[in-house]
Amino acid sequence: MLGGWLNQIVQGVLLGGLYATFAMGLSLSVGIMRFVNIAHGDLIVLVSFLILTLTTTLGLSPLAAVLVTLPITFFGGYLLQRLLLQRVLGKGVLPIILVTFGLSIIVQNGLLGTYGADTRKVAGGSFETATLMLGGGVNVGVLPLTIFLSAIAMVVVLDFVLYRTRLGARIRAVSDDVAAADLIGLPSARIYATAMGIVGVTIAISAGFMSIWTNFDPTSGPSRLLVAFEAVVLGGLGSLWGTLAGGIIIGIAQVVGAQVDAAWQLLAGHLVFLAIFMLRPEGLFPKY
């Protein structure tokens, strides 16, 4: 019995790793550009469909497909920021919410029109089903473990980029005070766009993981956005390690909730989020 519960917790932690990869890009855009991209989940689903197309029509392996999409999503994010989001940044909350909201509906319905409403999944081969028996009733799938370790690697790399590199210093400067950054000659629009390009890269990685681990359809975006948002808020705005912790909390809540009754999975995640949020609205590891 104890082993059963332990196993559930382990599965929840691993699911949290996937959620953390969804949330990583959102955490960056919230921390740097101070806005919540309502289309974040839909962009993850959009890239998942791109990966699906690459694997089915070109016969690429999922890993190769993700590698192909990385530059596409980097420039996609760069251009999205440069051509659209930058125009409404700093004009208050309403315009940026409305623009990303409109974008979300466009992406969802564009996918519906192109791919239809069917539920899809990318085939991951034997990798997908391989399991490690750890004893004591605890089984760990190789794929979820890979995703979890990748989530940790993403936090380490992003933390390094933000706090140990010249680019990171520039991004933080623009994020702290865009007027002062402009004054000392930083190209703030280009720096914001580069940051959004990095967000695009995280979107491609999370889309790759999501498309082989879970089913998705064109309307899956909002549920990914909500989970990512919950992880970001629980972790504390701007803290990447906090975002990982937040993802793990939501993951455990969902798996344990599903254990009680399969229909409780999503509701349990939301309720745990709301409860912790009411007790600690600033999040677990707030940075600002």
Added chain:
Amino acid sequence: MKASTGAFAIWCGRLALFAGAAVLVAAPWLFRVTDIALLTEFLSLLTIAVMWNLVAGYADIVSVGQHAFVGIGAYAFFGFAVIARIDPFLAIPLAALVALLFAIPVMAIIFRLRAAYLAVGSWVVAETLMLAAGKLSAFGGGSGISMPVSVVRIFGAHPAERYATIYWIAFAVAALSLVSTWLLMRSRIGLGLTAIRDDEQGAGVVGVNLSGLRILCFLWAAPFLGLAGAVITLQKLRVAPPASFSIIDWTVYVIFIVVIGGIGSFEGPIIGTVIFFLIRSYLSEIGVWHFIILGVLSIAVVLVEPRGLWGLVRRFLPEDVIPITRRPPLPGRPTEQASRPAESIAHE
């Protein structure tokens, strides 16, 4: 444009508004049952749009979760009318009351989030409430439940009669929400709201009670959304979590309506709802593309003219067609202090 032409245009606009209202009053005698059903839907959506505009356009609470209150109203109405067997006509105002009661804890949660995060936060709350509604076995759980014939017949023995009754209820709800919100906007409170819309910090500096007005607007909107939920349940004759709490119908469409029509104006939601029904009736055959057109249109509006179509028209007009601001007093005459701020801080 010359002043006389402008005044002429204003009166044309008011005439059109009265003509529209007159058609709506005469509608049960003018139109067929299918048109009456469409007009009922129009009035419900208009009510919801007016309320989202009040909350997001004036009080700056950019909520993406207002569909929760429509769903709560729908479920409360069903609960009172079908499960508790209360007179259905009494169940409608009770549904509004329940929506108001739910608004208090929802507000306590989402007002803790700063503006940018409030949008998704309100969505999380709405999603939670929808999932919770799916756990109510008396309401048919996740798949929902239809209204029993005995209750439906109270609203009219024949379909035609029933549609007319429901239409009048929807008309009363829309009229009540428009007139009372108009009176609110004409009051001292409305002046404060206009000031918040134009410049939040400035409004705070001249003594507008920002948080008080936010709370008022949020609580003002909830019962009207609950009433709309009751009307919608009467029209659909059933409750179900995804339909009663539909984010597409009661939030996505509504945001497009208000943004395209003109956010932060009283005319905007009305124009937007009319345009939306025109787009939908002519473009619904193209399926998902009408969503894409609405999405592109709303992004274009935000980039080009954030005050929407009405903002575009209003540039050429000397005053509002539905007057909510008063003319500033003539210079040199002593005046009540409170009637000035909105005009003087309108320009940043």
